[in-house]
Amino acid sequence: MKTRQSMVVILALGVGFAIGIWMGGDQGTGHETTEAAVHRCPMHPTVVSERPGSCPICGMDLVPDKTHTETHDSKMESGGGVKIDPGTVHNIGVKTAVVKRQPLARTVRTVGRVDYDETRMTDVNTKVTGWVERLFVDYTGQMVEKGQPLLEIYSPELVAAQEEYLTALDYNRRLVESASGEIAAGALDLLKSARQRLLYWDITEAQIAELERTRQARRTMTIHSPQQGVVVHKDVFDGAHIEAGQHLYRIADLSRVWVYADIYEYELPWIKMGQKAEVELSYEPGKIFRGKVTYVYPFLESKTRTVKVRMAFSNPGMKLKPEMYANVKIKPVVSRNAVVVPTQAVIRSGERNVVILDLGEGRFLPREVVLGVEAEGVTEAIKGLAEGERIVTSAQFLIDSESHLKAALATMGGHQSKAEHHH
Numbered sequence: 001m002k003t004r005q006s007m008v009v010i011l012a013l014g015v016g017f018a019i020g021i022w023m024g025g026d027q028g029t030g031h032e033t034t035e036a037a038v039h040r041c042p043m044h045p046t047v048v049s050e051r052p053g054s055c056p057i058c059g060m061d062l063v064p065d066k067t068h069t070e071t072h073d074s075k076m077e078s079g080g081g082v083k084i085d086p087g088t089v090h091n092i093g094v095k096t097a098v099v100k101r102q103p104l105a106r107t108v109r110t111v112g113r114v115d116y117d118e119t120r121m122t123d124v125n126t127k128v129t130g131w132v133e134r135l136f137v138d139y140t141g142q143m144v145e146k147g148q149p150l151l152e153i154y155s156p157e158l159v160a161a162q163e164e165y166l167t168a169l170d171y172n173r174r175l176v177e178s179a180s181g182e183i184a185a186g187a188l189d190l191l192k193s194a195r196q197r198l199l200y201w202d203i204t205e206a207q208i209a210e211l212e213r214t215r216q217a218r219r220t221m222t223i224h225s226p227q228q229g230v231v232v233h234k235d236v237f238d239g240a241h242i243e244a245g246q247h248l249y250r251i252a253d254l255s256r257v258w259v260y261a262d263i264y265e266y267e268l269p270w271i272k273m274g275q276k277a278e279v280e281l282s283y284e285p286g287k288i289f290r291g292k293v294t295y296v297y298p299f300l301e302s303k304t305r306t307v308k309v310r311m312a313f314s315n316p317g318m319k320l321k322p323e324m325y326a327n328v329k330i331k332p333v334v335s336r337n338a339v340v341v342p343t344q345a346v347i348r349s350g351e352r353n354v355v356i357l358d359l360g361e362g363r364f365l366p367r368e369v370v371l372g373v374e375a376e377g378v379t380e381a382i383k384g385l386a387e388g389e390r391i392v393t394s395a396q397f398l399i400d401s402e403s404h405l406k407a408a409l410a411t412m413g414g415h416q417s418k419a420e421h422h423h
Helices: 002-018 086-089 155-176 182-199 204-214 265-270 396-422
Strands: 030-034 036-040 063-065 070-072 095-098 100-104 109-114 121-124 128-135 149-154 220-223 227-232 251-252 257-264 275-282 288-301 306-314 325-331 334-342 354-361 364-372 378-383 390-394
Touching: 030 070, 070 109, 100 378, 128 155, 149 155, 182 204, 182 364, 220 288, 257 288, 257 325, 265 306, 265 364, 275 306, 306 325
Parallel strands: none
Antiparallel strands: 036 063, 095 390, 100 334, 109 257, 109 325, 121 251, 128 149, 149 220, 227 251, 257 306, 275 288, 275 325, 288 306, 334 378, 354 364, 354 390, 364 378
């Protein structure tokens, strides 16, 4: 048993020497300073040993380095801390950085799809049955103004309603001059009812005024556009018979459009309603359109694992066209003030996240941390670090490996002592 444990220790020490790192001290309680005879490989200076031997890389004999002295601290900082020769620190490229507290912000970049603003779209139909006598707006894509004539419709119902209104109008005027108050009031109510019927059928106030002026019912009535915009759908032709409620036109105001984008789960902490957003078109690079996030959908797309976000943009010149793709950038409104570390400094094992503290004088100590959100090259450290501490940002994997090796050797050394005491 002792022989097998000794072989494991020798192999473990070989791994530690191969990366040029010394394990720091014993588990004692005192401090001692000794002159250590260090041996190095002539071809691989990072290979260091306290005793003669061969280089595990090239097989050459290790030669003494008499200029080297080492101060051993027999009580290390705890938790598997290690001490590294200063020359080795330089050779393996150890770099460090100071833990900072700073505003944490992130720009989310994605691809969006331009679509119509649903609040600026109108369907045009009629509330009466009839025939199209004249078609003024006759193709999809045509620009229309609010109040612009779309078509003229002949409807027997509308003709009858006009004649009914003219009759009520004439009757009311005669009774106002000659009849008693009660009869005149009844005639006035009849006139109001006839007028309201025309309004219910979307006859405008201007058309009713024209009817009152001419005292002649028109054979056809003109249907006007309810808003400014572009005809994005047309389903009516000249001379067609149309039913009440039948879809005729769809008109969209493109002065403002919506842009939809898919955001991955890990980016959701950065997305809030009201945030500023920018889009850029591939066919017009350099032209930036600015808008804001207006809605974050409350459900996740199961196939893509993304959440849909809607943004609103002004659209001067109608450069943003529905169904067009655009590059999107979403910027947070308020940054989070947080303790941050460079993202590359974190060792992620899947079960825990570790950074290597630089304690000075070649001493290093692994420390587990709890991470928050990730921003532009930095990651939030919620627990485990304080502002001003220094951490390793490169070669930390070598140091962490040596720390685990030291802990393993210490454990095996304890088992060996117990076995010797038993014998």
